[in-house]
Amino acid sequence: MSVELIAVEGMPEVRPGDDIATLIATAATVQDGDVLVVTQKIVSKAENQLVTVDPDDPLSHKALVEEESVRVLRRRGDLVISETKHGFVCANAGIDRSNLDDGVAALLPRDSDRSARRIRDRLRDATGVEVGVIVSDTFGRPWRKGLVDVALGCAGIAAVVDLRGTEDAAGHELQVTEVAVADEIAAAAELVMGKADGVPVAIVRGLDASWLRESSVKAEIVRPPAEDLFR
Amino acid sequence: MSVELIAVEGMPEVRPGDDIATLIATAATVQDGDVLVVTQKIVSKAENQLVTVDPDDPLSHKALVEEESVRVLRRRGDLVISETKHGFVCANAGIDRSNLDDGVAALLPRDSDRSARRIRDRLRDATGVEVGVIVSDTFGRPWRKGLVDVALGCAGIAAVVDLRGTEDAAGHELQVTEVAVADEIAAAAELVMGKADGVPVAIVRGLDASWLRESSVKAEIVRPPAEDLFR
Numbered sequence: 001m002s003v004e005l006i007a008v009e010g011m012p013e014v015r016p017g018d019d020i021a022t023l024i025a026t027a028a029t030v031q032d033g034d035v036l037v038v039t040q041k042i043v044s045k046a047e048n049q050l051v052t053v054d055p056d057d058p059l060s061h062k063a064l065v066e067e068e069s070v071r072v073l074r075r076r077g078d079l080v081i082s083e084t085k086h087g088f089v090c091a092n093a094g095i096d097r098s099n100l101d102d103g104v105a106a107l108l109p110r111d112s113d114r115s116a117r118r119i120r121d122r123l124r125d126a127t128g129v130e131v132g133v134i135v136s137d138t139f140g141r142p143w144r145k146g147l148v149d150v151a152l153g154c155a156g157i158a159a160v161v162d163l164r165g166t167e168d169a170a171g172h173e174l175q176v177t178e179v180a181v182a183d184e185i186a187a188a189a190e191l192v193m194g195k196a197d198g199v200p201v202a203i204v205r206g207l208d209a210s211w212l213r214e215s216s217v218k219a220e221i222v223r224p225p226a227e228d229l230f231r
Numbered sequence: 232m233s234v235e236l237i238a239v240e241g242m243p244e245v246r247p248g249d250d251i252a253t254l255i256a257t258a259a260t261v262q263d264g265d266v267l268v269v270t271q272k273i274v275s276k277a278e279n280q281l282v283t284v285d286p287d288d289p290l291s292h293k294a295l296v297e298e299e300s301v302r303v304l305r306r307r308g309d310l311v312i313s314e315t316k317h318g319f320v321c322a323n324a325g326i327d328r329s330n331l332d333d334g335v336a337a338l339l340p341r342d343s344d345r346s347a348r349r350i351r352d353r354l355r356d357a358t359g360v361e362v363g364v365i366v367s368d369t370f371g372r373p374w375r376k377g378l379v380d381v382a383l384g385c386a387g388i389a390a391v392v393d394l395r396g397t398e399d400a401a402g403h404e405l406q407v408t409e410v411a412v413a414d415e416i417a418a419a420a421e422l423v424m425g426k427a428d429g430v431p432v433a434i435v436r437g438l439d440a441s442w443l444r445e446s447s448v449k450a451e452i453v454r455p456p457a458e459d460l461f462r
Binding site: 001002003004005006007009073074076081083088089138141142143144145146147148149150159160163177178179180181183184185187188190191192194199204207208220221222223227228229230231 | 232233234235236237238240304305307312314319320369372373374375376377378379380381390391394408409410411412414415416418419421422423425430435438439451452453454458459460461462
């Protein structure tokens with residue numbers, strides 16, 4: 001079995017109101033069963049989730065982080081780890097200012113699962129091709145240094161694949177193997193996107209066909225605070 | 232740019248004392264610049280990190296978890312989240328019993344960076360080919376459901392790639408973009424390995440050549456408790 005990770009190069013700069021599905025269909029040849037990983041940044045831009053901040057006033061950015069958060073978990077210096085309105089636990093409420101004009105910050109999409117569904121639906125309308133879509137973002141981890149890409153939202157691809165109860169090679173029942181494949185696909189895609197290269201979309205081709213189903217990051221990956229040992 | 236993820240099929244059951252590099256070289260054709268992802272399970276088996284537990288006595292497994300831990304972070308029912316001797320924060324000290332005979336449990340490799348170096352060195356000796364090697368394992372995350380594969384050790388491939396200071400596409404200096412590529416590569420590889428299929432090795436082909444350098448998960452990814460906001 002093999003899977004291919006393909007960078008979609010030549011995407012134009014995305015602006016508010018742009019149709020990402022059309023931009024992708026123009027830049028790349030997409031096939032049935034492909035999963036497209038689209039970075040949060042261009043989704044937020046297309047959905048006009050842009051706000052102005054005063055670049056000379058750090059408090060302006062800070063207030064925004066508070067506004068987008070429902071619960072602050074930790075603070076250290078300028079770093080705030082919080083639970084966002086959407087249920088994600090991440091640094092600075094996922095707000096970022098890289099690859100944007102001065103004085104502009106991008107909020108996370110309001111509902112990244114919905115954003116993924118829209119791109120998937122529009123791509124189906126435009127090309128007749130049935131794909132999965134993942135909206136990805138870059139998160140830190142509490143006990144491991146370095147950032148990794150994870151899934152904020154998905155459509156047409158499983159967020160989690162449950163292998164519990166499947167027999168292992170030795171014939172025992174497997175105990176816990178709920179694999180967050182949407183996060184692994186987001187991480188994989190990042191390997192061909194780079195951070196500063198302006199490649200905001202990757203195609204993941206050749207995934208297990210049984211994973212291509214309706215799903216939601218919110219329902220399957222976001223851990224409710226009540227189940228949480230660290231909040 | 233594209234990257235290929237290739238499952239190495241047809242590996243035999245690994246036993247204590249086996250030479251994983253030779254098994255890989257027999258099962259697959261490896262090329263210069265490939266990164267091999269090898270699951271912790273077969274590394275632990277080859278290195279004879281196997282211990283006996285009483286399958287009818289849950290306390291036997293529990294005592295083992297305590298023994299392998301230096302600090303317990305949380306407990307809930309049978310689940311223990313702890314910091315292992317090696318510095319990893321994970322469930323049940325990474326000890327697992329799937330794909331093993333009854334009454335046998337596998338501990339993590341003593342030093343997974345060293346395990347990765349050994350496999351890399353042996354493969355170079357056997358075939359003349361220069362590869363990177365990552366030893367991977369399956370970890371949970373505090374705020375996200377589902378498991379993902381991460382790197383326990385690496386050799387010949389960067390654990391973290393530091394893009395700080397590189398200009399972004401809009402000409403601003405990027406602020407924080409230390410990407411844990413070894414974790415992303417481990418996650419990517421899992422997409423072709425599955426959990427119950429007995430595919431313990433994958434080849435990742437076509438990665439950015441500048442990432443192929445000496446590195447260490449212990450030095451670059453394991454977060455020291457003093458830098459930690461959640462321990």
